[in-house]
Amino acid sequence: MRGLLQVFDKISDWAGRVAMWALLFVTGIVVYEVFTRRVLHSPHVWTYEVITLFYGFHFMILAAYTLLKRGHVSIDIIYNRLSRKKQALLDVITYLLFFFPFMIILIKVGTSSAVASWATYEMTLTARLPLVLPAMKTITPITASLLLIQGFSLFYRRIFFLVKGEDF
Amino acid sequence: MFDLSPALVTFLMFAGLLIGLFMGHPLAFILGGLAVIFGLMSWGVAGLFVFANRIVGIMDNFILAAIPMFIFMANLLQHSGVADNLFLSLRYLLGPVRGGVAMAVVVVCTVFAACTGVIGASVVTMALLALPMMLKYGYDKSLAAGTICAGGTLGILIPPSIMLVLMGDQTGLSVGKLFLGGLFPGVILSFLYLTYIAIVCGRRPELGPPLSMEERMAVPVRKRISMAAVNLVPPTLLIIGVLGSIFSGIATPTEASGVGAFLALLMTIAYRRFSWQMFKEVVLSTGRTVSMVMLVLVGASCFTGVFLGIGGGDVLTDLIMTLGMGNKWLILFIMMLIIFILGALIDWIGIIYITFPIFLPIVDKLGFDQLWFVICVSVNLQNSFLTPPFGYALFYLKGVAPPEVTTEAIYKGIFPFIILMLIGLSICILFPSWVLYLPNLIK
Numbered sequence: 001m002r003g004l005l006q007v008f009d010k011i012s013d014w015a016g017r018v019a020m021w022a023l024l025f026v027t028g029i030v031v032y033e034v035f036t037r038r039v040l041h042s043p044h045v046w047t048y049e050v051i052t053l054f055y056g057f058h059f060m061i062l063a064a065y066t067l068l069k070r071g072h073v074s075i076d077i078i079y080n081r082l083s084r085k086k087q088a089l090l091d092v093i094t095y096l097l098f099f100f101p102f103m104i105i106l107i108k109v110g111t112s113s114a115v116a117s118w119a120t121y122e123m124t125l126t127a128r129l130p131l132v133l134p135a136m137k138t139i140t141p142i143t144a145s146l147l148l149i150q151g152f153s154l155f156y157r158r159i160f161f162l163v164k165g166e167d168f
Numbered sequence: 169m170f171d172l173s174p175a176l177v178t179f180l181m182f183a184g185l186l187i188g189l190f191m192g193h194p195l196a197f198i199l200g201g202l203a204v205i206f207g208l209m210s211w212g213v214a215g216l217f218v219f220a221n222r223i224v225g226i227m228d229n230f231i232l233a234a235i236p237m238f239i240f241m242a243n244l245l246q247h248s249g250v251a252d253n254l255f256l257s258l259r260y261l262l263g264p265v266r267g268g269v270a271m272a273v274v275v276v277c278t279v280f281a282a283c284t285g286v287i288g289a290s291v292v293t294m295a296l297l298a299l300p301m302m303l304k305y306g307y308d309k310s311l312a313a314g315t316i317c318a319g320g321t322l323g324i325l326i327p328p329s330i331m332l333v334l335m336g337d338q339t340g341l342s343v344g345k346l347f348l349g350g351l352f353p354g355v356i357l358s359f360l361y362l363t364y365i366a367i368v369c370g371r372r373p374e375l376g377p378p379l380s381m382e383e384r385m386a387v388p389v390r391k392r393i394s395m396a397a398v399n400l401v402p403p404t405l406l407i408i409g410v411l412g413s414i415f416s417g418i419a420t421p422t423e424a425s426g427v428g429a430f431l432a433l434l435m436t437i438a439y440r441r442f443s444w445q446m447f448k449e450v451v452l453s454t455g456r457t458v459s460m461v462m463l464v465l466v467g468a469s470c471f472t473g474v475f476l477g478i479g480g481g482d483v484l485t486d487l488i489m490t491l492g493m494g495n496k497w498l499i500l501f502i503m504m505l506i507i508f509i510l511g512a513l514i515d516w517i518g519i520i521y522i523t524f525p526i527f528l529p530i531v532d533k534l535g536f537d538q539l540w541f542v543i544c545v546s547v548n549l550q551n552s553f554l555t556p557p558f559g560y561a562l563f564y565l566k567g568v569a570p571p572e573v574t575t576e577a578i579y580k581g582i583f584p585f586i587i588l589m590l591i592g593l594s595i596c597i598l599f600p601s602w603v604l605y606l607p608n609l610i611k
Contacts, residue, residue, distance in 0.1 A: 030426025056227025079192030098201025
């Protein structure tokens with residue numbers, strides 16, 4: 001189990017460190033497009049859609065990494081005053097009640113929307129680009145899967161602490 | 169499925185939100201989890217396929233793509249030292265006055281706010297740089313903390329602003345116009361903060377003592393003025409480059425955000441702060457912040473989809489109209505009060521997503537100007553960054569402040585600034601023509 005959870009954490013870490021560079025790609029294309037459009041007066045239609053694809057990829061894939069680094073905002077005013085045992089208990093409840101159902105539903109609805117998009121070879125409306133929309137729709141189930149395994153890794157550690165009274 | 173009345177579901181969803189929040193779980197997943205629970209209860213799994221479209225709608229959105237780049241720009245600027253140098257020179261210029269260092273913080277935050285669209289960069293920069301300095305000079309801890317929180321929060325009101333970008337996306341109003349609308353309240357609030365600091369420290373110098381004679385002698389007045397002027401040049405260039413290109417119609421906000429991030433990168437090189445290590449860290453920390461902000465958007469969008477779908481919007485609309493007794497000013501007051509209270513509990517993204525679909529039709533029905541209303545909300549939302557337990561400015565300040573600045577001292581310090589924000593909001597509500605003057609200049 002220990003090895004498995006470490007693999008889960010590694011996956012989030014690795015995915016985040018890859019996805020973070022999409023930001024540079026997005027910024028680069030925006031600067032390129034402003035230059036060609038405003039200075040060279042030769043605009044491209046495809047850039048808008050490529051920009052949105054990579055902007056979406058960036059923040060979605062980074063979500064699991066952000067969870068690993070405890071970067072998602074929460075109210076800790078009461079939580080921080082509790083004993084570690086109570087904190088672990090609260091985490092177990094909230095993961096079961098909110099987190100896991102949300103992720104499982106996102107995987108389910110996200111997958112069927114992605115499958116439909118690939119099956120019809122959906123194209124973007126303005127530039128008629130292939131692949132962009134199916135790829136974008138595939139991001140949702142991938143993000144939810146990454147979050148699910150990262151969430152499981154954190155969840156299991158909480159359970160372990162509750163049962164054994166020591167850190168995993 | 170369960171046959172629950174919309175009123176009961178509305179109540180349960182907000183009660184669930186409140187309970188979940190105080191259990192310490194991340195806001196994004198509470199919103200999403202509640203959406204799943206109540207969506208399943210009302211419609212079954214078939215009703216939840218709308219989530220997929222809503223999330224793709226957030227990704228497939230060229231306006232919202234400005235948000236990561238504005239955050240990237242702010243983080244680069246934070247590391248460039250632009251604000252540091254400006255603050256250090258203004259400290260000498262304003263230092264001899266009582267409360268002068270705190271005023272320097274507000275001025276730097278205001279200038280920085282016109283360069284960036286977020287609050288994190290200003291709060292963190294000032295907390296790292298100005299807070300230790302103010303404590304060293306014997307400033308009151310609460311005043312110092314409150315000034316930094318309130319001043320830094322101007323970053324998201326004064327354009328460019330990721331909050332106004334999101335509001336533009338949600339209302340269909342032009343982001344350029346909203347940016348122009350944010351200028352007047354931003355300047356008013358900044359002016360109110362300066363006045364407050366001057367009055368309080370003027371009457372009680374022990375709260376914010378002037379610089380000592382020796383320190384004043386070290387730098388002659390002429391040098392102080394020239395230093396401040398020189399250090400104003402880089403931010404001025406950024407403001408012209410980013411805001412200038414948006415207001416003149418040369419670039420869309422998204423394009424300007426990309427160019428702004430690029431300019432900020434050049435500034436880190438010009439200020440000799442650039443290193444690969446720093447750059448990698450900025451890209452990674454930007455990714456974390458962007459993901460945090462956008463995931464709340466994802467959760468809030470699912471929550472609102474379910475909430476409105478079950479008829480919660482009508483419940484709230486009826487409630488507001490009944491409580492307002494047909495008086496449009498009373499109804500406006502109730503809407504602002506709801507936003508203020510929500511501001512203490514959830515963040516601005518959740519508030520915009522939940523309230524706008526309900527409030528905007530009411531605003532139209534009452535005959536208020538939508539642009540004016542949205543600007544007033546953005547002023548009101550300044551409070552959401554400061555009011556505990558959920559306030560981003562508090563999170564950022566606590567993250568980097570020295571331990572002697574306790575949570576109690578911070579809470580005490582922000583209180584007067586919340587009053588000042590409410591005064592600023594009242595000014596905007598009472599004088600719509602002042603708020604709308606600039607936006608109405610462009611078509």
